[in-house]
Amino acid sequence: MAGTLAEKVWDAHLVRRGANGEPDLLYIDLHLVHEVTSPQAFEGLRLAGRPVRRPDLTIATEDHNTPTLDIDLPIADLTSRTQIETLRANAREFGVRLHSLGDADQGIVHQVGPQLGLTMPGLTVVCGDSHTSTHGAFGALAFGIGTSEVEHVLATQTLPLAPFKTMAITVNGQLPPGATSKDIILAIIAKIGTGGGQGYVLEYRGEAIRSLSMEARMTICNMSIEAGARAGMIAPDETTFEYLKGRPHAPEGADWDAAVEYWRTLRTDDDATFDAEVVLEAADLEPFVTWGTNPGQGLPLSANVPVPAQIADENERVAAERALEYMGLEPGTPLRDIAVDTVFIGSCTNGRIEDLRSVAKVLQGRTKADGVRVLVVPSSARVRLQAEAEGLDVIFKEFGAEWRNAGCSMCLGMNPDQLAPGERAASTSNRNFEGRQGKGGRTHLVSPLVAAATAVRGTLSSVADLDLPDGVDLTTFDGSPLAPLAEPSLV
Amino acid sequence: MEKFTTHTGVGVPLRRSNVDTDQIIPAVYLKRITRTGFEDALFAAWRGDPSFVLNQDAYKTGSVLVAGPDFGTGSSREHAVWALKDYGFKVVLASRFADIFRGNSGKQGLVAGIVAQEDVELLWKVLETKPGTEVTVDLEHRTAQADDVTVPFQIDDYTRWRLMEGLDDIGLTLSHEEDIAAFEAQREPWRPRTLPAKHLPTVPVEPARPVRA
Ligand code: SF4
Numbered sequence: 001m002a003g004t005l006a007e008k009v010w011d012a013h014l015v016r017r018g019a020n021g022e023p024d025l026l027y028i029d030l031h032l033v034h035e036v037t038s039p040q041a042f043e044g045l046r047l048a049g050r051p052v053r054r055p056d057l058t059i060a061t062e063d064h065n066t067p068t069l070d071i072d073l074p075i076a077d078l079t080s081r082t083q084i085e086t087l088r089a090n091a092r093e094f095g096v097r098l099h100s101l102g103d104a105d106q107g108i109v110h111q112v113g114p115q116l117g118l119t120m121p122g123l124t125v126v127c128g129d130s131h132t133s134t135h136g137a138f139g140a141l142a143f144g145i146g147t148s149e150v151e152h153v154l155a156t157q158t159l160p161l162a163p164f165k166t167m168a169i170t171v172n173g174q175l176p177p178g179a180t181s182k183d184i185i186l187a188i189i190a191k192i193g194t195g196g197g198q199g200y201v202l203e204y205r206g207e208a209i210r211s212l213s214m215e216a217r218m219t220i221c222n223m224s225i226e227a228g229a230r231a232g233m234i235a236p237d238e239t240t241f242e243y244l245k246g247r248p249h250a251p252e253g254a255d256w257d258a259a260v261e262y263w264r265t266l267r268t269d270d271d272a273t274f275d276a277e278v279v280l281e282a283a284d285l286e287p288f289v290t291w292g293t294n295p296g297q298g299l300p301l302s303a304n305v306p307v308p309a310q311i312a313d314e315n316e317r318v319a320a321e322r323a324l325e326y327m328g329l330e331p332g333t334p335l336r337d338i339a340v341d342t343v344f345i346g347s348c349t350n351g352r353i354e355d356l357r358s359v360a361k362v363l364q365g366r367t368k369a370d371g372v373r374v375l376v377v378p379s380s381a382r383v384r385l386q387a388e389a390e391g392l393d394v395i396f397k398e399f400g401a402e403w404r405n406a407g408c409s410m411c412l413g414m415n416p417d418q419l420a421p422g423e424r425a426a427s428t429s430n431r432n433f434e435g436r437q438g439k440g441g442r443t444h445l446v447s448p449l450v451a452a453a454t455a456v457r458g459t460l461s462s463v464a465d466l467d468l469p470d471g472v473d474l475t476t477f478d479g480s481p482l483a484p485l486a487e488p489s490l491v
Numbered sequence: 492m493e494k495f496t497t498h499t500g501v502g503v504p505l506r507r508s509n510v511d512t513d514q515i516i517p518a519v520y521l522k523r524i525t526r527t528g529f530e531d532a533l534f535a536a537w538r539g540d541p542s543f544v545l546n547q548d549a550y551k552t553g554s555v556l557v558a559g560p561d562f563g564t565g566s567s568r569e570h571a572v573w574a575l576k577d578y579g580f581k582v583v584l585a586s587r588f589a590d591i592f593r594g595n596s597g598k599q600g601l602v603a604g605i606v607a608q609e610d611v612e613l614l615w616k617v618l619e620t621k622p623g624t625e626v627t628v629d630l631e632h633r634t635a636q637a638d639d640v641t642v643p644f645q646i647d648d649y650t651r652w653r654l655m656e657g658l659d660d661i662g663l664t665l666s667h668e669e670d671i672a673a674f675e676a677q678r679e680p681w682r683p684r685t686l687p688a689k690h691l692p693t694v695p696v697e698p699a700r701p702v703r704a
Contacts, residue, residue: 016667021647021648027671027674029682030683030685036522037521037569040525044526048661056685059685064521065522071696072698082522086524097688104691104696105690118683120682128567130566146598147569147570149598152660152661155664155665156661160663162594162649194561195589198587198589198590199590228589228590230591248690249685315508384699385694388699393699403699405699412518414519431513433514433565434513436513439517439536
């Protein structure tokens with residue numbers, strides 16, 4: 001029977017089909033664990049006297065709470081330290097592999113899976129974190145779960161799940177210069193709304209998606225959850241196999257061949273149907289920024305802050321009024337005139353090596369705008385070392401940015417990197433909710449290129465606002481280094 | 492988990508849409524490692540505002556929350572459900588919920604009932620004109636009644652059955668242990684294992700020191 005990509009992966013993991021409204025029981029191939037959503041799950045296991053069923057399908061890392069400065073010193077914040085120490089004790093007690101602060105494979109959980117080659121096409125991947133959808137970029141069915149589900153997976157390596165609907169999001173054509181995969185996903189969310197994907201697994205397809213690198217695809221899938229979707233997926237192709245080959249946990253020899261043969265079948269059949277379809281033209285896209293307090297409140301950078309009085313829908317109007325009040329913005333202001341205090345480049349959305357390379361290309365030889373704080377935070381220690389090997393850190397430091405250790409950092413106000421009340425940031429992260437980056441902090445979500453240009457000019461800007469030398473191609477994230485940099489290699 | 496059949500308690504009108512989990516419980520509270528004691532964290536950013544609904548005497552003891560559409564969006568944190576439960580809420584009614592939030596609720600014994608937006612408006616009207624009105628939620632018949640208004644709500648059959656039986660999820664799954672073992676026996680060898688650990692070459696990690704201007 002014809003099926004979509006998501007349905008194929010689902011069917012391949014059925015332990016038991018539910019009858020009479022009971023959910024299906026699905027097997028979980030890979031369970032990622034971090035310090036925030038796991039303590040109570042392990043506590044639950046201990047109370048019930050249950051072991052972790054498959055420690056060999058489980059991996060943990062420290063990310064949300066970890067400081068990005070002074071990682072060699074004890075964590076100053078007591079509750080953060082408690083969570084981290086609890087994870088370490090639990091990992092030891094239950095035999096779970098853990099990458100701790102100071103380990104080269106420590107980093108944001110959604111970077112660690114792909115970089116170790118654990119994330120592969122056709123897997124089911126779960127983690128107690130909503131941005132688990134990131135792993136869907138490989139053609140895995142990957143979604144965030146709550147703490148009691150974390151406990152469930154630890155105890156049984158399965159999850160009872162109700163079926164989902166499927167939505168095709170087709171992005172035709174090619175992106176114009178200066179626009180990135182971040183702009184694609186921000187435009188999609190603005191189009192379908194923060195609830196538009198609810199109940200759906202999204203499948204991104206079309207020429208624009210196919211021509212993206214793995215990392216750029218991860219950015220798109222990462223933010224599927226911001227459209228309300230359960231998961232986002234992209235069918236695996238040569239780009240995917242290329243990325244995986246040779247990574248530590250990638251299959252080898254005959255296993256590799258068998259895997260690739262299977263992975264090639266992981267695409268939506270031509271005669272399969274989706275429950276909903278959305279189409280976008282990449283050529284129409286330009287750099288996107290958010291003006292409000294949810295990721296759906298975004299507009300092209302050339303637009304103005306919306307005027308609530310002109311919004312017909314009452315709920316939306318009230319939401320816009322509230323958002324503008326929180327954001328401290330006047331209706332009608334050109335978005336380009338908005339000055340920021342901080343630029344944050346990092347997170348599981350845009351803290352990978354290609355993001356850092358593209359930012360470095362923009363920042364090289366320039367200095368930051370007066371009074372702007374610029375934070376560059378790699379998504380994992382490995383990414384940091386790679387960036388340093390390529391000399392990117394020198395470019396950042398000469399520009400006047402702070403170069404930090406890996407972690408979630410300013411993506412959320414759980415560690416020392418926070419916005420002060422009223423402070424405004426251009427951020428490459430994924431959520432602009434009230435207080436997300438610190439109490440009273442104001443967030444504009446942007447692509448790494450917009451973040452970089454904004455750091456140069458001090459107001460929300462795109463690279464088109466800078467005089468870049470002719471021929472510098474910022475959209476092809478091929479990883480080609482700038483002339484003086486060393487050849488990139490996996491450290 | 493306690494069995495849930497009906498519940499009667501003060502209804503709280505929360506006239507906001509898109510209440511995300513960061514608003515239900517801000518990230519700073521997620522650092523706790525226990526499963527209970529999150530009542531102080533519920534809606535923390537709004538609790539300082541005297542006009543906020545839970546700061547009004549009539550609603551303080553509320554246990555049935557009637558919220559605007561898209562409740563529980565954003566982060567998957569289950570703490571959102573714990574905070575609601577620890578505060579004393581047994582039921583949340585709204586016209587739309589985020590999937591993860593709804594899933595989490597069912598597992599923790601919090602009823603998340605879907606009510607048509609017109610009906611939410613009806614309930615809000617009753618609860619706002621007569622603050623402190625009790626709402627009776629009947630899970631068996633899937634109705635919520637406040638004063639002379641009775642509205643139906645939706646909840647899927649399975650979740651309803653689980654809530655009414657007060658069943659623990661893991662126990663239920665482990666009763667299918669044989670099926671799980673059979674599935675494991677036929678998994679392909681290319682599927683990854685985290686153990687034994689394989690690494691890229693190890694490199695010492697020295698802290699990055701920022702250059703400050
Ligand atoms: S970087 Fe942000 S979104 Fe990603 S896992 Fe960390 S806190 Fe969550």
